[in-house]
């Protein structure tokens with residue numbers, strides 16, 4: 001994996017109120033193909049149910065939570081089963097830590113099987129991640145469009161997250177912006193997304 005100084009074409013996506021830095025080709029396409037195949041194979045994919053208005057609905061996509069902490073995690077109102085970090089996830093996490101200067105101890109692995117799998121508008125603002133979390137989001141496989149929308153002004157930023165890219169959201173981004181991966185009618189192949197986060201463990205042994 002390359003070193004951060006080589007990422008000359010990185011680009012800030014947010015005009016104000018936080019940062020979302022896009023680093024294309026963070027992972028080479030050869031590595032990405034290998035990681036995709038291995039993650040697809042070895043991840044115990046889960047489809048947690050979301051409760052809305054007292055009814056249970058399956059989430060529109062598959063995802064699994066890995067952590068090397070003992071903190072229990074509720075994401076978008078869903079309690080996640082913690083799985084131990086794997087060697088592959090640890091390698092990618094360490095590369096993200098080096099490139100971003102932040103620390104991570106957990107990752108949510110998302111699988112979008114086709115254009116029908118999506119994640120609706122939300123912020124990654126769980127208290128357990130602290131007040132201004134840095135989130136490192138790695139994309140593998142098919143390109144999907146990622147949208148950010150400012151909570152007050154409604155200003156929208158759209159970007160294609162390509163294979164091997166790294167998106168680093170930090171500062172006020174989770175306070176002031178929501179984000180989504182919308183469904184698409186365009187025929188798209190599968191995509192795996194890794195969002196590395198740091199769960200604060202100071203209250204835990």
Ligand SMILES: O=C(O)CCC(=O)C(=O)O
Pocket residue numbers: 108110119124137146161179181193195
């Ligand atoms: O798939 C993505 O790029 C975004 C996933 C996401 O927002 C999340 O896991 O919180």
Ligand SMILES: [Mn+2]
Pocket residue numbers: 122123124179
């Ligand atoms: Mn998110």
